[in-house]
Every structure is written in structure tokens, then in C-alpha cells.
Amino acid sequence: LFFQRTMRRSMGLSNCLRSISPPGPPVSDAADGNSHQLDDDITRQNGSRPMPTVNIVCAPCDERAPEASDGTIYLAMRIWDGQSDVCMSGERAADDGSDALLCVAVLDDTIAYVGLHSCLPSALMQLPTIDCGNATIMPGLIDAHVHIEFDPRFALHDQPVQSDELHERQMRARALAMVMHGITTARDLGGRGGALRLREKIRRGECPGPRLLVAAQPITRAGGHCHQWGGGVSDE
Structure with a gap:
């Protein structure tokens, strides 16, 4: 328990x-x-x-x-x-x-x-x-570094393009797997913003999952680390 x-x-x-x-x-x-x-x-x-x-x-x-x-x-x-x-x-x-x-x-x-x-x-x-x-x-256990939007079957830069419905369904499944394995708090350190929506649904009791601390979109240089999540910026 x-x-x-x-x-x-x-x-x-x-x-x-x-x-x-x-x-x-x-x-x-x-x-x-x-x-x-x-x-x-x-x-x-x-x-x-x-x-x-x-x-x-x-x-x-x-x-x-x-x-x-x-x-x-x-x-x-x-x-x-x-x-x-x-x-x-x-x-x-x-x-x-x-x-x-x-x-x-x-x-x-x-x-x-x-x-x-x-x-x-x-x-x-x-x-x-x-x-x-x-x-x-x-x-409860704490996982201090997760990317709940990240599909572990694919490399970082090879994440498949998915419909919003499928993406959310997979995030919910990962959140459920966390709590079933004893993780009651997790830090999500980057994504497109889906983790923010999932966090609110967990808070409202719409789906089971851990307490999520969400960093949302990372700020990175154009073409930099995790730029595919929409946080790329330039000096111009």
C-alpha cells in the first residue's frame, strides 16, 4: 500500500x-x-x-x-x-x-x-x-524525472505524430501505471503541454494518477534539445 x-x-x-x-x-x-x-x-x-x-x-x-x-x-x-x-x-x-x-x-x-x-x-x-x-x-514513491508525454518505444527525436485522443489515452495509461507501481508523485520535466492538461484531470478526479509537478514546454535554442516540443527560440 x-x-x-x-x-x-x-x-x-x-x-x-x-x-x-x-x-x-x-x-x-x-x-x-x-x-x-x-x-x-x-x-x-x-x-x-x-x-x-x-x-x-x-x-x-x-x-x-x-x-x-x-x-x-x-x-x-x-x-x-x-x-x-x-x-x-x-x-x-x-x-x-x-x-x-x-x-x-x-x-x-x-x-x-x-x-x-x-x-x-x-x-x-x-x-x-x-x-x-x-x-x-x-x-508513496517519488519519480523526480519523467516525460509522461514521451512514448518509451521510440527515441526522443523519433516520437510519432499522434491524434490528441490517442496521445491523451496513452498519457492516462502511463499515469495509471505509475500509481499501480506505488509512484504517488512525479516531476514531469518537459513536453508539449499535455502533462498540464493531464495534471488538472487528475486533480479533478477524472482519471487516476500521481500528483504531477509539471515543467511544461522547455525553452531551448532553435533546433536545440527538445525543440520538437515547441519551445525553440532564437536571439533575433
């Missing part, structure tokens, strides 16, 4: 986890000796000891009593805050027969709680719950 949230009153995901101390000594990667505690398939394949279960106590970031329609609780096996070397791990069907699952409670556009589901404040218990199975909850 990839979250793109605006923090208004509460702490962000990394702040909620910052006070949690990881258990045990760091896990050493067999290949390079770097210390880390990421509990993932790569760690297991390298023969390193997986990170033990973490007991988390995290106070809610927002104490108000929510309405059921205000938000959602997401259950998952792991939570990564995007900054630390620690991936918090839960457990299903523990030795005592109970589950020690992690959860993120979201109220409106605010992350209100991060931690063990069993420690979820009673004020948040009424929120609807989505069990994400063996998923990892983490912040």
Missing part, C-alpha cells in the same frame, strides 16, 4: 515510528556486510536472519472521536516509514494463537495511528478495516 497524504494536524508516518526502538542487533547482509533490518525476501535469500517481531506502542496522533465514514484502518504484516533502516514486522497466528498485526489508521487526509492493531485506541476501533494480507505499508 502506498500512501499520499497531506499532514494537517497529526504527525507523519515516519514521526509516528521515530520513537520506536528496533529490537535485537542489526542484521548483516551476507553480500556486503552492511547492517540493516529490512525484513524482506532479499534478506531471506541472502541467508540473513529475518528481523524479529516488533512490539509497538504508538499513541494516536489525533484524539478526536471519528465518525465511521471519516477513515479506514489498514492491516498489514509490515510497515516501513521510508526513512529508517527498520521495517516493522507483525505476525499472524503467533505462538499463543493470537495475531500481532500492524495497522495504519487514516482519518480524512491524516495518518492518525501507526502501530500494533491490538493497541489501537478505542476511539478508532469503529473505523472500517481492510486486511491487506501479507502486504507492506509504506509511503
Whole structure:
């Protein structure tokens, strides 16, 4: 799960986890000796000891009593805050027969709680719950350099001439692919202007896509880099 949230009153995901101390000594990667505690398939394949279960106590970031329609609780096996070397791990069907699952409670556009589901404040218990199975909850990814108008099947100067309808349909497909792969923000660094139109449609909810930061047409010399996008200028 990839979250793109605006923090208004509460702490962000990394702040909620910052006070949690990881258990045990760091896990050493067999290949390079770097210390880390990421509990993932790569760690297991390298023969390193997986990170033990973490007991988390995290106070809610927002104490108000929510309405059921205000938000959602997401259950998952792991939570990564995007900054630390620690991936918090839960457990299903523990030795005592109970589950020690992690959860993120979201109220409106605010992350209100991060931690063990069993420690979820009673004020948040009424929120609807989505069990994400063996998923990892983490912040959304940022792609800092894209050209969403650019067809990757062709070289820069060999881009095909397309109808506006086909061009927009392909841009929408690329925007959807981004969010399906966890990219919730992207910087578009040049095009004919189609990315600006797509950005507004995403903002209005007309199509799924990441938050777009758009540079629009580049300013370049006549015949210069990316002049085909209409930004060529001369000294005359």
C-alpha cells in the first residue's frame, strides 16, 4: 500500500515510528556486510536472519472521536516509514494463537495511528478495516524525472505524430501505471503541454494518477534539445 497524504494536524508516518526502538542487533547482509533490518525476501535469500517481531506502542496522533465514514484502518504484516533502516514486522497466528498485526489508521487526509492493531485506541476501533494480507505499508514513491508525454518505444527525436485522443489515452495509461507501481508523485520535466492538461484531470478526479509537478514546454535554442516540443527560440 502506498500512501499520499497531506499532514494537517497529526504527525507523519515516519514521526509516528521515530520513537520506536528496533529490537535485537542489526542484521548483516551476507553480500556486503552492511547492517540493516529490512525484513524482506532479499534478506531471506541472502541467508540473513529475518528481523524479529516488533512490539509497538504508538499513541494516536489525533484524539478526536471519528465518525465511521471519516477513515479506514489498514492491516498489514509490515510497515516501513521510508526513512529508517527498520521495517516493522507483525505476525499472524503467533505462538499463543493470537495475531500481532500492524495497522495504519487514516482519518480524512491524516495518518492518525501507526502501530500494533491490538493497541489501537478505542476511539478508532469503529473505523472500517481492510486486511491487506501479507502486504507492506509504506509511503508513496517519488519519480523526480519523467516525460509522461514521451512514448518509451521510440527515441526522443523519433516520437510519432499522434491524434490528441490517442496521445491523451496513452498519457492516462502511463499515469495509471505509475500509481499501480506505488509512484504517488512525479516531476514531469518537459513536453508539449499535455502533462498540464493531464495534471488538472487528475486533480479533478477524472482519471487516476500521481500528483504531477509539471515543467511544461522547455525553452531551448532553435533546433536545440527538445525543440520538437515547441519551445525553440532564437536571439533575433
